[in-house]
Amino acid sequence: MKPDDAYRRKIIDGKAIARALTDSIKEKVENFRLETGQIPGLAVVLVGNDPASEVYVKNKAIQTHRAGMRSFMHMLPETTAQEELLALIARLNADAAIHGILVQLPLPQHLDRNIVINAIAPHKDVDGLGEVNAGRLSLGMDGHVPCTPLGCLKLLQDTLGTLRGLHAVIIGASNLVGKPMAQLLLKQGCTVSIAHIDTKDPGGLARQADILIVAVGKAELVPSDWVKPGATVIDVGITRMDLPDGKTRLVGDVAFNDALEKAAFITPVPGGSGR
Amino acid sequence: MKPDDAYRRKIIDGKAIARALTDSIKEKVENFRLETGQIPGLAVVLVGNDPASEVYVKNKAIQTHRAGMRSFMHMLPETTAQEELLALIARLNADAAIHGILVQLPLPQHLDRNIVINAIAPHKDVDGLGEVNAGRLSLGMDGHVPCTPLGCLKLLQDTLGTLRGLHAVIIGASNLVGKPMAQLLLKQGCTVSIAHIDTKDPGGLARQADILIVAVGKAELVPSDWVKPGATVIDVGITRMDLPDGKTRLVGDVAFNDALEKAAFITPVPGGSGR
Numbered sequence: 125m126k127p128d129d130a131y132r133r134k135i136i137d138g139k140a141i142a143r144a145l146t147d148s149i150k151e152k153v154e155n156f157r158l159e160t161g162q163i164p165g166l167a168v169v170l171v172g173n174d175p176a177s178e179v180y181v182k183n184k185a186i187q188t189h190r191a192g193m194r195s196f197m198h199m200l201p202e203t204t205a206q207e208e209l210l211a212l213i214a215r216l217n218a219d220a221a222i223h224g225i226l227v228q229l230p231l232p233q234h235l236d237r238n239i240v241i242n243a244i245a246p247h248k249d250v251d252g253l254g255e256v257n258a259g260r261l262s263l264g265m266d267g268h269v270p271c272t273p274l275g276c277l278k279l280l281q282d283t284l285g286t287l288r289g290l291h292a293v294i295i296g297a298s299n300l301v302g303k304p305m306a307q308l309l310l311k312q313g314c315t316v317s318i319a320h321i322d323t324k325d326p327g328g329l330a331r332q333a334d335i336l337i338v339a340v341g342k343a344e345l346v347p348s349d350w351v352k353p354g355a356t357v358i359d360v361g362i363t364r365m366d367l368p369d370g371k372t373r374l375v376g377d378v379a380f381n382d383a384l385e386k387a388a389f390i391t392p393v394p395g396g397s398g399r
Numbered sequence: 400m401k402p403d404d405a406y407r408r409k410i411i412d413g414k415a416i417a418r419a420l421t422d423s424i425k426e427k428v429e430n431f432r433l434e435t436g437q438i439p440g441l442a443v444v445l446v447g448n449d450p451a452s453e454v455y456v457k458n459k460a461i462q463t464h465r466a467g468m469r470s471f472m473h474m475l476p477e478t479t480a481q482e483e484l485l486a487l488i489a490r491l492n493a494d495a496a497i498h499g500i501l502v503q504l505p506l507p508q509h510l511d512r513n514i515v516i517n518a519i520a521p522h523k524d525v526d527g528l529g530e531v532n533a534g535r536l537s538l539g540m541d542g543h544v545p546c547t548p549l550g551c552l553k554l555l556q557d558t559l560g561t562l563r564g565l566h567a568v569i570i571g572a573s574n575l576v577g578k579p580m581a582q583l584l585l586k587q588g589c590t591v592s593i594a595h596i597d598t599k600d601p602g603g604l605a606r607q608a609d610i611l612i613v614a615v616g617k618a619e620l621v622p623s624d625w626v627k628p629g630a631t632v633i634d635v636g637i638t639r640m641d642l643p644d645g646k647t648r649l650v651g652d653v654a655f656n657d658a659l660e661k662a663a664f665i666t667p668v669p670g671g672s673g674r
Contacts, residue, residue: 238540259534262582263574265513289597291604297585299538306581307537310572310593315604317592318585322564329566329590 136358136389138275138396141282146191153192165194166224166250167216171209171235172202177228184226196222206235210243217245224250252304261307273305276337276358276397277312283389284335284356288313293333295319295326295346295377301339301360309335326350338377348382357383357390360397411633411664413550413671416557421466428467440469441499441525442491446484446510447477452503459501471497481510485518492520499525527579536582548580551612551633551672552587558664559610559631563588568608570594570601570621570652576614576635584610601625613652623657632658632665635672 157163166188170181181197188195198212209227216222225248231237241249246256252268260267280287292314296302306316314335319326330336330350338346339360351357361377376393384390391397432438441463445456456472463470473487484502491497500523506512516524521531527543535542555562567584571577572595581591589610594601605611605625613621614635626632636652651668659665666672 255531255534255538255540257534258537259530259532262533262537262578263530265530289599291599303537303582303585306593307578310578310595313595313597315592315594315598317590317604318581319590320585320588322588323590324564324566329592 131384134384134387134389136279136283136391136396138279138391138398141279142398145278146187149191157192163192163194164223165196165221166226167196167198167219167222168226168228169198169200169209169212169216170228171200171204172232174230177230181228194221202232204232204235206239209235209240213240213243217243217248222248224248226251229253253299258299258304261304264307264311269308270300270304272301272339272360272397273308276301276305276360277308279358279391279397280335280356281312286312287335289315290334291315291317291332292335292337293317293319293330294337294339295323295330296337296339296341296360298339302337305337305339340377342377343375344377344379346378346383348379348386351378351383351386353386354388355386357387358397359391359393362393406659409659409662409664411554411558411631411666411671413554413666413673416554417673420553421462424466432467438467438469439498440471440496441501442471442473442494442497443501443503444473444475444484444487444491445503446475446479447507449505452505456503469496477507479507479510481514484510484515488515488518492518492523497523499523501526504528528574533574533579536579539582539586544583545575545579547576547614547635547672548583551576551580551635552583554633554666554672555610555631556587561587562610564590565609566590566592566607567610567612568592568594568605569612569614570598570605571612571614571616571635573614577612580612580614615652617652618650619652619654621653621658623654623661626653626658626661628661629663630661632662633672634666634668637668 153164168181168184170177185195185197216225225244227240231240242254244254246254249257250268252270257267261269292309294302294305297318297320302318306318309316317329319329327350331352333352333355335356336351337358341361341363343363343365357378359376359378363375364372365375367373374394428439443456443459445452460470460472491500500519502515506515517529519529521529524532525543527545532542536544567589569577569580572593577593581593584591592604594604602625606627608627608630610631611626612633616636616638618638618640632653634651634653638650639647640650642648649669
């Protein structure tokens with residue numbers, strides 16, 4: 125299906141929103157530098173050689189630099205001992221030139237993810253994955269919030285304005301996306317429902333959604349008859365699908381072409397929620 | 400309406416469940432003492448003279464004592480300075496005879512609740528109101544959990560057994576009850592919906608609930624036609640209502656007598672969820 129203009133207007137352009145966001149952050153960084161003489165610095169820590177993680181880390185460095193901030197990369201061998209990694213985090217915690225620390229996940233199996241993530245000083249835990257920031261989010265307080273749900277919120281607010289009173293249905297209850305997304309949307313005044321692997325009638329719940337967020341990681345899990353006419357659909361899934369001709373294609377958790385007919389707005393994959 | 404036996408079997412007897420729980424805790428405390436030589440100690444801190452708080456604090460001390468633990472009461476004047484309160488908490492944090500610390504809320508206005516609660520060492524924050532325990536709950540990790548939602552979960556598990564796959568609708572999104580309740584039920588495999596003041600059709604959502612939890616604090620907010628036949632209803636609200644004859648009566652957030660007809664199980668007020 126080749127979307128005509130009416131369809132095109134429904135598609136949420138995540139890349140354009142991201143570019144505008146980078147520009148506005150760049151301006152804030154510059155003003156901050158003029159006011160304080162300081163340049164924000166982000167340290168990214170990668171352990172091992174996972175190819176996808178290498179791409180993510182590289183992109184984070186580019187985006188950081190593009191926004192006018194300093195980027196520090198720490199790429200450690202797969203064999204790094206936990207004490208070495210914790211010692212590095214302690215140094216970064218104490219380093220006044222570093223304002224944020226990201227430890228790229230997943231970590232090699234011999235490292236304890238919980239211990240490592242919670243070793244980051246809460247005010248530098250810009251991924252918001254530690255206990256303190258998760259607690260602040262849960263309590264409705266200010267803190268660092270995981271990037272994917274925060275990005276989805278930004279897409280929703282850019283598209284819909286205020287979200288108060290809308291019914292948001294989230295499919296997928298992960299710590300990285302579903303649960304923090306629920307807390308962010310509750311804070312915005314949404315009615316929030318969370319469905320997952322044990323949900324008996326996910327379609328029946330999804331059909332009530334003014335906002336439908338799908339973050340499961342199963343290609344085209346959600347058929348168009350789960351989408352209420354006029355809903356806004358945010359698709360966080362991204363799966364590489366084999367095609368009959370031997371090529372591959374990236375697809376989301378939502379059957380995009382059919383859902384596009386019913387939704388008021390929908391994110392494409394790729395180029396939507398950005399994962 | 401005078402409930403006959405069929406009705407009586409529907410009423411969840413919170414007091415009986417609480418008595419059985421106290422007995423089982425008493426046994427665990429005794430075994431712990433025999434194994435380790437230690438007796439668990441709970442410190443309860445009250446600032447000021449709020450009459451309801453005085454009753455709560457007294458009841459906590461009695462229950463603690465009844466379960467074979469040591470109870471330490473710290474009753475401070477309304478005028479206590481924040482630094483004095485923080486110094487007391489620091490001493491209790493360092494005291495090996497104290498395993499849990501409760502600071503009774505609400506605090507007098509001149510004290511910063513967030514700072515005070517988060518000064519309690521997370522492993523002694525047995526009310527689970529600090530950021531670290533809220534984060535652990537949100538991330539599905541072990542930690543201390545606020546007592547009211549934990550008690551409601553206990554009532555549900557005692558009544559229904561496994562909760563996996565049931566649709567729980569929670570009305571009220573407070574940090575004390577609604578939000579931690581949602582996280583506890585998600586961890587049990589429930590589909591969870593959260594309604595609140597901004598929800599457009601709370602009745603329509605409530606009517607889908609296998610488990611309906613109401614924690615708003617508005618007398619008889621929920622009429623019986625919000626209750627799906629066969630649902631289990633947990634009423635956390637408690638309001639003192641004036642009667643025409645000048646007397647008063649405690650009522651919950653649910654219109655109990657009518658809801659009793661439709662529900663499979665329901666908590667009474669008082670004597671149910673225990674607030």
